[in-house]
Amino acid sequence: MDLKKWINKLENYYTEKPNRVFTMYLNTDPADPANQGGEWRLHLKNGLNNFETYMKEDGDSDEKRNFWAVKEKVQNFMEENVQNLKKSVIIFATADEDVWLAEILQMPVKTEFYWEDEPRLEQLKELHESFPKTGIILTQKNQVKFIDAELGSVKETGVYELDLDTEDWRQHQGPHKADANLGSGGAKSSQKDELAERFSENRARWYKSIAPKLDKVAKNRDWDQIYLVGESDEVNDLESHMNKQIQDKINKNLLDQEETKVLNEVV
Structure with a gap:
């Protein structure tokens, strides 16, 4: 991953409902006392389900389909890489794969999930500043x-x-x-x-x-x-x-x- 190039791309990325951008920062650090039982699985499940609850209430079927497509990709990535996890996983994704960045990192992050018109880059920029190329x-x-x-x-x-x-x-x-x-x-x-x-x-x-x-x-x-x-x-x-x-x-x-x-x- 060329982090600087990805930040430049994502900074200028904007879409509108029903097409939205999924952002995930997931703490998978087994040394973290709050995560020693593999609690990241529960955090991932809850994070994804919260968006589905919101969309069920909102009633936008196109947005639901887009989110389900992203959710499936995210779940597949985590299942395929469960044995390779380190301290964290970051994912930025859209349903049409115009954006797809999925990385397993040796650096810690705070678990956060977003489904918005723009990717949330605060933690990504902090990582870049703390651990430059x-x-x-x-x-x-x-x-x-x-x-x-x-x-x-x-x-x-x-x-x-x-x-x-x-x-x-x-x-x-x-x-x-x-x-x-x-x-x-x-x-x-x-x-x-x-x-x-x-x-x-x-x-x-x-x-x-x-x-x-x-x-x-x-x-x-x-x-x-x-x-x-x-x-x-x-x-x-x-x-x-x-x-x-x-x-x-x-x-x-x-x-x-x-x-x-x-x-x-x-x-």
Whole structure:
């Protein structure tokens, strides 16, 4: 989900009865004392039934059909994802699917339901302000990794490794270890020492060559804030060659840590 784009779209969305927009913020956090018995199921049922009671009294059959169509989609989504729930679910929906946004979030929300001419965006905007699109760039000698995160969840990762023969940075898919082919024992240790010495001599030049790639990654993913993580000399060199503004620098070697743990520690 690109939250910023969705907010821009929904801010300008307006419809009229009998076509209305359903908004749902549902707390599904199992750690919440008020929700440990799966009370979200009851809250969901009551929230949906309240609208049906209102429409039964109002007597608008077209609006009822539209709401029933949305209700079915919402219930199907929750049933299909019941094993994947985290702290919350947000849904924005219309009967004709002109609007359909359904997301399981790692962030808490206050349970609210709306069926109105416009989507209710107060909590969505608060989430965006509290958890903006974030990029984490981790350095460790000739490896550089980025983590793309939004709303406290990892969306994408990428790893660049410097080819020491060609001095080109190459992007790898999935986990990649720079020393995977360095042999073992004393030979491996000797090669790592040689790499460290060579890297220290050429670090500024090599980081200058990857900085434009990282600026492009940040631009394409529309990061609101960027963190650099690694040894002090490395992150300082990298920052000096990047055009994007850096939110903060963390002097730790976390490149090989699991991404969600890195996100929780850095942000």
